[in-house]
Amino acid sequence: MAVTLQDIADRLDISVATVSRALAGYSDIAESTRARVLQAADQMGYRPNITARRLQQQRTETLGFVIPTHGPRFSDPFFSELLAGIGNEAAEREYDLLVSTRAAGPEELRTYERMVREQRVDGMLVVRTRHKDARIAYLLEEGFPFVAFGRSDLEDRFPHLDVDGQQGVRRITEHLLDAGRRRIAYIGAPTDLMFASHRLAGYREALEARGLAFDETLVTLGRLTERSGHEAALQLLSQNPRPDAIAACNDLMALGVISAARKMGLSVGRELAVTGFDDVPLAAHAHPPLTTVRQPIYEIGRRICRMLIHLLEDDPLDERHVILEPELVIRASSTGGDNA
Numbered sequence: 001m002a003v004t005l006q007d008i009a010d011r012l013d014i015s016v017a018t019v020s021r022a023l024a025g026y027s028d029i030a031e032s033t034r035a036r037v038l039q040a041a042d043q044m045g046y047r048p049n050i051t052a053r054r055l056q057q058q059r060t061e062t063l064g065f066v067i068p069t070h071g072p073r074f075s076d077p078f079f080s081e082l083l084a085g086i087g088n089e090a091a092e093r094e095y096d097l098l099v100s101t102r103a104a105g106p107e108e109l110r111t112y113e114r115m116v117r118e119q120r121v122d123g124m125l126v127v128r129t130r131h132k133d134a135r136i137a138y139l140l141e142e143g144f145p146f147v148a149f150g151r152s153d154l155e156d157r158f159p160h161l162d163v164d165g166q167q168g169v170r171r172i173t174e175h176l177l178d179a180g181r182r183r184i185a186y187i188g189a190p191t192d193l194m195f196a197s198h199r200l201a202g203y204r205e206a207l208e209a210r211g212l213a214f215d216e217t218l219v220t221l222g223r224l225t226e227r228s229g230h231e232a233a234l235q236l237l238s239q240n241p242r243p244d245a246i247a248a249c250n251d252l253m254a255l256g257v258i259s260a261a262r263k264m265g266l267s268v269g270r271e272l273a274v275t276g277f278d279d280v281p282l283a284a285h286a287h288p289p290l291t292t293v294r295q296p297i298y299e300i301g302r303r304i305c306r307m308l309i310h311l312l313e314d315d316p317l318d319e320r321h322v323i324l325e326p327e328l329v330i331r332a333s334s335t336g337g338d339n340a
Helices: 005-012 016-024 031-044 050-057 077-092 106-117 134-142 165-178 194-209 226-237 251-263 281-285 297-312
Strands: 062-068 096-102 123-127 146-149 160-163 184-188 219-221 245-248 273-275 292-294 321-324 327-329
Touching: 005 016, 005 031, 016 031, 062 077, 062 106, 062 297, 077 096, 077 123, 077 251, 077 281, 077 297, 096 106, 106 123, 106 134, 123 134, 123 297, 134 146, 146 297, 160 165, 160 297, 165 184, 165 194, 165 245, 165 273, 165 292, 165 327, 184 194, 184 226, 219 226, 226 245, 226 251, 245 251, 251 273, 251 281
Parallel strands: 062 096, 062 123, 123 146, 146 160, 160 321, 184 219, 184 245, 245 273
Antiparallel strands: 292 327
């Protein structure tokens, strides 16, 4: 049978109100009394009534996360890793997670509005930020707590974490140039995404630093899916002369490039170097293993979740704007070797 406040009060011969206020941390309770109550509660195995506590505090102790994904199935390993990090951090801190999947657009924004208006969640996690992001504009207007994975070109007064994608793609392009590749193609992300412009800037920056002209015919866009990477690669590899390297701005598209190159009979790593970005678990097990830029997706999920919980519990954040340095991971898809 569950231990109640009355049980603790009877054991200590004090009132239920005193027990309740001691457990809640009220300042009018003497420290000696609070210590006695906490010790008794621990010894007796007391567990608070979560529903009653939430009603009293007018909080749900639930975080909202809307995954901006396309198609009928949720299959992007990037979001799987991110969600695992968020979910584990939330669980350890005794918060629930309300997850929804919506394609970017009006229905996605209506989901945000419904979560906020109906008080389903205490705060939101926003990912894959966009130029003039309607989600961020709405949350700022409502004054609703949120943390973003990604920067914004709107107001900068909200907490966010990002990875320096410009530096990451610059380093991977430099790696390809150092390996003797000169006709390097690039498959970018949809232009409404903030990280798309950062990563493209890194590609251009690396070329210009080596005195190579930016060639628009070597740049195309994908939809961050394996299929779109495959389609983009077939288009790029039909050129004469064809590229000797293709840098994709995420791993799924890079895997699609590898598939297309094999279809055309090209040796990946020798005749065509292929690189990605993210270092999802699939990257190390591709054939050949994929050279990529590692961002610690799982740890990022944990960290943005932790940042949001700090906000909700009025704990000061050590850093409100965090930019992480990416790591270049060299594997056989760009070297022709057998190992990473």
